[in-house]
Amino acid sequence: MSDKLTLTLETGDVVIKLRPDLAPGHVAHISELVGEGFYDGLTFHRVIPGFMAQGGCPDGTGMGGSKKPDLQAEFNAEPHVRGVCSMARSSSPNSANSQFFICFDDARFLDKQYTAWGVVESGMEHVDALPKGEPPREPGKIVKAVVS
Numbered sequence: 517m518s519d520k521l522t523l524t525l526e527t528g529d530v531v532i533k534l535r536p537d538l539a540p541g542h543v544a545h546i547s548e549l550v551g552e553g554f555y556d557g558l559t560f561h562r563v564i565p566g567f568m569a570q571g572g573c574p575d576g577t578g579m580g581g582s583k584k585p586d587l588q589a590e591f592n593a594e595p596h597v598r599g600v601c602s603m604a605r606s607s608s609p610n611s612a613n614s615q616f617f618i619c620f621d622d623a624r625f626l627d628k629q630y631t632a633w634g635v636v637e638s639g640m641e642h643v644d645a646l647p648k649g650e651p652p653r654e655p656g657k658i659v660k661a662v663v664s
Contacts, residue, residue: 519536521547524662529638533636535634558573559573560656599618
């Protein structure tokens with residue numbers, strides 16, 4: 517089974533350890549989107565210092581998703597701390613689709629309300645270097661995403 521997602525950003529690679537033990541449906545969904553090239557060229561449209569960097573919206577606004585059905589929530593006990601990757605969603609618990617975020621810092625208030633599905637193993641400095649803003653003037657881009 518594939519257990520790593522590499523996001524190549526303009527500044528370097530971010531390697532994320534996938535956690536199917538926490539969220540098997542989400543990991544399968546993300547892996548499928550990656551395999552289709554869905555994330556290639558998408559931006560981080562919401563980057564809040566001390567909180568998180570959010571990406572995965574095809575139109576760059578934070579309102580879009582893939583054409584695949586939304587996911588059933590797989591909330592788990594993984595703490596939302598620096599490097600944890602989790603799914604963005606609307607106020608509906610079962611609305612996660614393609615958008616995700618990477619925590620910059622402790623965000624434990626999100627625990628058990630958002631589906632954590634991975635953790636950054638290396639390259640967190642490249643996440644830290646993403647242009648800040650909601651949206652950033654020149655958003656950082658996922659050049660390529662690969663699951664291996």
